[in-house]
Amino acid sequence: MKKLSVVGIIFLLVVITLSLSFQIRADEDPIKIGAVNPLGDITGRQSTNAMELAVKELNEAGGLLGRPVELIVIDSELRPEKGASAIERLATSDEVDFFVGGMASSVHLAQIPTLKRYEKITVWIGAASHAIEEAVGPDEDWYFHLHPWDYQQGASYAYGWKDIEEKHPEVQIDSLFLAYEEGAFGTDSYESYQEYFESAQEGEGPYADLMEDFSGVSFVSAAHGGGDYRAMLRQAMNYDPDLFIWAGYDADAVPMLSQVREIGFSPPIYAGSPPGWPEDFGDSPLAENVVFFGMWAKSLNEVSPVAQHFWDEYIAMHDDEPVTYFAPLGYTNIHFLAKGVENAGTLEKEAVIESLREIEYDSPVGTTLKISPSRIISNQGFSEQKIIQWQDGVQEIIWPFDVATSEIIYPYEW
């Protein structure tokens, strides 16, 4: 009997020791964040750099819930099938706790079915197409989208232009001409503006009282073998718009501006919305007074301590300047998620979702990030972009006025 008791006590001790050691190991296991970014592209590369910076800061501050944070990055190569298989691998092989990343809508659209299969908390910083929102649907509470949707961006520009008109009476916008590249990006932009115009004609929507007339012409982007914009620019010149906008790629920026000068086109506002700018664009005289829409500019450092902190730390870690707004968005991606986990005090899904919905995060893009519903999904982050102008080689924020770093230079002259 005595022998049995001794054996029983030893067995119990072994069980307790083993369970304790498993507990300790679980506490020391890192919290894994799986990121899918296009590493061959500057947006993906800089976003990943910024995510690494955020993870480093978290770990230096003691990690999350007392555990280290590990970032696992897979290159999507901007290919939809690669992006989808990356999610699969992160979920099964790496067993990550969360999904983060960006950028292209086409890639993210292919990832949605896989994300829906695993239903892990996902915080995405890119992919602006409303087709993503439709694919996600209204019932997926684990899905958080931080980048403004395409329709939100278009609306925010209208609010911006109206504010600018009010503050600067010399700025008058009644007619808008959109030059759009022939691909999905440009065509979507054109269709959005066309919808805004139809609503505006009925006195409704964000462009009411702003867009009395509208026209658009497509062009073949230099990124796809084009590069001769003169026929399109001539049509724009004949239309004589108050606001000229081109929706194309960074490869179009300089050749189009060069051809603008060639044909003598000088609209009062020359605006563009490329995902990025060519190397050293700011040093080119062609950049002067060009307006564009974006989420972030270096000049935000003057008005936002968080932006300045991000800028300094990014350069210190990577010895390179951030040039795309996907860098501060990548940083935001990790810190926003980490704050949600920290506030929840657990990795339990429902608690983290609730916590993320409550957060007000002061982000380096100069705007406080707060979750609110969009047209379909319930967890949308930012809802507006900024109006920025190249002035003396620097990107100056001209709207929203609370983070503005300069006044608009009007009209556009060269």
Next chain:
Amino acid sequence: MKINQKKTSWLFAILFFIVIIVGIWDASALIYGLQRGSLYALIALPLAMVLGIMDILNLAHGELLTVGLYASYVLFINFSIDPLISTLPVFIFLVILGGIIYFLTIKKVLGEGHLPQLLLTFGISIMLIELIKIYWTTRPRNVYRAYASSSITIGNFRIGSYEFLYVFLAFAVFLLLKLFLKKTRLGQAVYAVGQNPRGAEIVGINVDLVYLFIFCLSSGILGLTAGVMLPRVSIFPLTGNPFSLISFALVAMAGMGSINGILLAGITLGIAEAVIQAIPGYGGWSDLVFFGVLIAVIMAKNIQEA
């Protein structure tokens, strides 16, 4: 495929008709088409030479143009050499690069049929693209020169003047090439090799040397073109890629080895493209019309030959 002097009267007739109609309707479209078409012809010429004389399908054609653009860019950024001045060093650089590519790769697949050639040149194309990505990333780069935006004004008519350089260069290169082929011993040897390489070898012509010369010269012409293009374009790893397709289209339209035909085909397609782009609301149809004209001309040519 042999180098030849095909009858191009039908192309002349089409082009003349188009020029008259378009000139009356919109003179700017005519000029833009002439400028762009000349550029297309200039880029397609080296492909036609390599295909017509060496019977090599070079899928790395566009990438050699891209290399030329980056070479000119590097000379501008590092040594402040104007792109127009850099045409000469870039020409020489591409001649040397062409020679290296020929010795290391192309020479091994001469006469091996088109499949090994396609696979080989496709591999070269991908390697060049990836190397450029590693060194310069995918971010576009530009060289701004004020003269590239210059224009001339006649009455109310304002037209860009820089791209007339494409027209001048295209005609100059075509003329010099024709003179070279007709008036020099090496040119005659090229003709002979293009017509019948085996026969040329029997009569003592160094066919290998002729092939090397043609591949180097065609690469050099791309270098020359790159220097002139640089102030007007954005450069990125895939800049030259679409020009491969355009070049193949022009060669198919002109007929293999037809030098006159390349120039005429380039201008014809350039004008057709410019006309469509000038019609409000139909700019997106330019590719459709470009390749529609190509198909129509090839079919018309076949009917004529039948």
